[in-house]
Amino acid sequence: MSVSKDEKTGKWTVQCYYENWKGEKKHKKKRGFTTKKEALEWERDFLRSTSADLEMTLGAFVDIYFRDKAGELKDRTIKNKRYMIEVHILPYFANKRMSEITPADIIQWQNEIRAKGYAATYLRMVQNQLTALFTHASNIYNLKNNPCKKVKKMGKADADKLSFWTKAEYDTFIKRIDPDSRYYVIFEILFWTGCREGEMLALTKDDIDFENNQISITKTYYRTGGKDVITTPKTEQSVRVIHIPEFLKKEIESYVNRCYGLKNDERLFPIVAEAVQHKLKREYEKAGLKPIRVHDFRHSHVAYLINQGVQPLIIKERLGHTDIKITMNTYGHLYPNQQKNVANMLEAARNENVPVD
Numbered sequence: 001m002s003v004s005k006d007e008k009t010g011k012w013t014v015q016c017y018y019e020n021w022k023g024e025k026k027h028k029k030k031r032g033f034t035t036k037k038e039a040l041e042w043e044r045d046f047l048r049s050t051s052a053d054l055e056m057t058l059g060a061f062v063d064i065y066f067r068d069k070a071g072e073l074k075d076r077t078i079k080n081k082r083y084m085i086e087v088h089i090l091p092y093f094a095n096k097r098m099s100e101i102t103p104a105d106i107i108q109w110q111n112e113i114r115a116k117g118y119a120a121t122y123l124r125m126v127q128n129q130l131t132a133l134f135t136h137a138s139n140i141y142n143l144k145n146n147p148c149k150k151v152k153k154m155g156k157a158d159a160d161k162l163s164f165w166t167k168a169e170y171d172t173f174i175k176r177i178d179p180d181s182r183y184y185v186i187f188e189i190l191f192w193t194g195c196r197e198g199e200m201l202a203l204t205k206d207d208i209d210f211e212n213n214q215i216s217i218t219k220t221y222y223r224t225g226g227k228d229v230i231t232t233p234k235t236e237q238s239v240r241v242i243h244i245p246e247f248l249k250k251e252i253e254s255y256v257n258r259c260y261g262l263k264n265d266e267r268l269f270p271i272v273a274e275a276v277q278h279k280l281k282r283e284y285e286k287a288g289l290k291p292i293r294v295h296d297f298r299h300s301h302v303a304y305l306i307n308q309g310v311q312p313l314i315i316k317e318r319l320g321h322t323d324i325k326i327t328m329n330t331y332g333h334l335y336p337n338q339q340k341n342v343a344n345m346l347e348a349a350r351n352e353n354v355p356v357d
Contacts, residue, residue: 003039006031012039018047054143058101058133059094065136074231076222081129088113088126089133098137103150106130110154123155162331163292164299176283182269183279185255189215190294193242194301194319197273197294198222202230205256206264213249215242217320223272238320302331 003014012033018026028046033039045060054061062085066078073081092109093101113126130148137143165173170191177184189200198220207216217240220233233239244252256262277294284291292300298319305315316327 003036003043005036012036014039014043016043016047054098054137054141056098057095058098059090061098061133061137062090064141065133068136068140076224076229076231079224081132084126084129085133089130093130098134098143099145101134101147103147106147106151110151114154118155120156124153124157125155127153127155162299162303163290163296164303165289165292165296166300167304169289170300172287173284173289176287179251180258182255182271183276185251186269186276187280187297188248188251190297191301191304192248193244194298194305195242196220196234196238196298197276199233199238201267201269201271201273201276203268204265205262205268208249208252208256210249210253213244213246215244216240217242221267233320235320235322237322240317240320242318299331306331 002016003012005012011031012035013029013031014033015027015029018028030039030042030046033042045056066082069078089109092112093105096105109130110127113123118126131153134143134146134148138146174184174187174191177187186200189195189203190197193200193215195215195217199217202219202221203215207218208214209216217233217238219230220238222229222231252268256268259268262268273294280294281291302315302319305318312324312327312331315331316324319327321327
């Protein structure tokens with residue numbers, strides 16, 4: 001190890017040699033430290049990270065976590081997780097050693113985060129980031145005591161009340177949209193398929209099977225850093241085929257035919273998500289409808305299907321959920337009359353002297 005000071009800039013540089021997890025000899029150099037103490041602290045935490053020494057600070061472990069997860073998580077997921085960790089976790093725990101953080105520390109942190117008035121679902125997302133750090137430390141680096149296991153999670157995984165439009169509300173909205181515009185087709189796809197916004201924005205002509213009335217969901221779109229990004233969908237189960245009604249097939253086909261020169265692998269709707277939200281907001285305000293997000297078209301689709309008696313397993317497959325539990329946890333409360341319907345069915349069966357298995 002050596003620490004040196006640049007006399008011109010007054011900054012400190014540290015360099016050291018270490019063995020990586022494969023036993024290979026490596027050299028590391030880091031410049032730009034304001035003080036010698038900062039340089040030495042960085043070196044200490046870096047060497048601990050190479051040997052998985054959980055005496056390191058949580059701030060140092062965050063870098064290890066994302067290094068390990070680089071091949072598992074998508075860039076957009078990493079960006080979102082980093083943001084929540086940097087804003088909500090590091091200000092409290094950055095300089096605390098992983099091995100010294102206690103359940104009591106986490107409870108105090110939860111109380112401070114709750115006091116900021118975030119929605120219950122957002123509180124749970126923040127909680128999940130801290131839990132993920134300690135779970136990784138326990139599973140991969142043998143942290144003996146995971147303090148998150150002893151503390152009740154804050155927030156809720158699902159919102160108490162979903163925001164959606166009824167078909168009547170949607171009909172009021174869509175009548176305001178020019179049928180020849182791309183937005184008309186965009187909102188029709190969102191409402192009648194329940195696909196995610198990114199999945200809709202990634203659609204190409206190749207994804208539409210006009211002969212069999214099907215849409216293939218194989219990718220998702222988002223924009224970050226001024227660049228368009230096309231990647232795989234949210235989960236493996238999100239890759240799916242959605243059957244669409246004849247009227248929607250014809251609307252999409254008519255739109256595609258108006259897009260002269262559109263290549264098979266080009267996006268049908270070459271716009272960003274913000275443009276869709278802005279159009280939605282302008283039109284629902286003019287119509288006097290309650291506000292919803294673009295993602296709430298997905299909820300609206302499900303609410304309509306439930307109202308028509310469609311069973312949860314079919315909805316799960318249509319939405320591309322990983323597990324039926326996700327479908328039921330999210331939308332189960334929209335089935336308030338199902339128990340009554342079962343009782344009525346049994347009553348009718350008894351009165352007709354039909355054996356009930």
